[in-house]
Amino acid sequence: MDTIKIGLFIKSLRKEKSLTQREVAEQLNVSEKTISKWETGKGFPEISLMLPLCKIFGISMNELLSGERLSEDQYIEKAEENITSLVKDKTTPRTKVVISTISCILAMLSSLAIIFIAAFSATQIWLRLVMIGIALIIMISNVSVILLVAVSTEIYECDKCGEKFTPTLSAYLLAPHTFNKRYLKCPCCGKKSWNKSHIRK
Ligand SMILES: [Zn+2]
Incomplete structure (x- = not known):
């Protein structure tokens, strides 16, 4: 994400609506400094503030994230x-x-x-x-x-040797599976079994 571009966009929208940094800050319940940080690209509105900010300027979230008006x-x-x-x-x-x-x-x-x-x-x-x-x-x-x-997110734990591994895309796609288990060949011990999936931390 280009925070500098987004910052300049926020600034130009604010000028368009002839609002001061303080007025925008008040509407969003944040400090004037926060608005200045956004406008200079040193910070970026957190998710909970994005929608209210878009509302003030009459733009979409997509436009805010792009830093420009979109056709x-x-x-x-x-x-x-x-x-x-x-x-x-x-x-x-x-x-x-x-x-x-x-x-x-x-x-x-x-x-x-x-x-x-x-x-x-x-x-x-x-x-x-x-x-x-x-x-x-x-x-x-x-x-x-x-x-x-x-x-890329899931890792599997071998039922036979306990080794954790990531399957290749094709092995992943072809393997029979339930909601949290997949029948895969373990790269460590080479045995096929029903391996439990974990979300990578
Ligand atoms: Zn194994």
């Missing part, structure tokens, strides 16, 4: 970028899983919406097929993101 066609692209950088910035793997799941659900819903529009609109058949194609690509790419995050 409709930039919107999805930027949202993906922002979600990716949030995932990178956040420390706990648990948060990664939550964020990637949310982004996946959002992408699924938008893909379904596209398919729905394609199915019922009166446009030409090729255009509908293109729309369905795009929707499917969005879905597939999101499922793969989810899988990659899951693989």
Whole structure:
């Protein structure tokens, strides 16, 4: 995330609304210094303050994180970028899983919406097929993101020797599994067993 760019954006929005740093600070219940830190890129609004800040300036969270106003066609692209950088910035793997799941659900819903529009609109058949194609690509790419995050977050404990390991993506995908166990071959003792999954700390 480019905090300098976001800071300049916040500043220009504030000027646009002809508000002082103090007035914005008062509305958000933070100190004037905090606002000045944001505007100079030395700090960044914490999650609980982002929405109220967006409300004051009449922008979306996506625009705040991008540090600029977005046109409709930039919107999805930027949202993906922002979600990716949030995932990178956040420390706990648990948060990664939550964020990637949310982004996946959002992408699924938008893909379904596209398919729905394609199915019922009166446009030409090729255009509908293109729309369905795009929707499917969005879905597939999101499922793969989810899988990659899951693989990088989960570790498995060998039932035979107790060794902890991370399976390869293909082993992970092909293995039979329950909610918290996966049938994998242990790289340490080489035996196959039902291994318990743990979230990497
Ligand atoms: Zn083992």
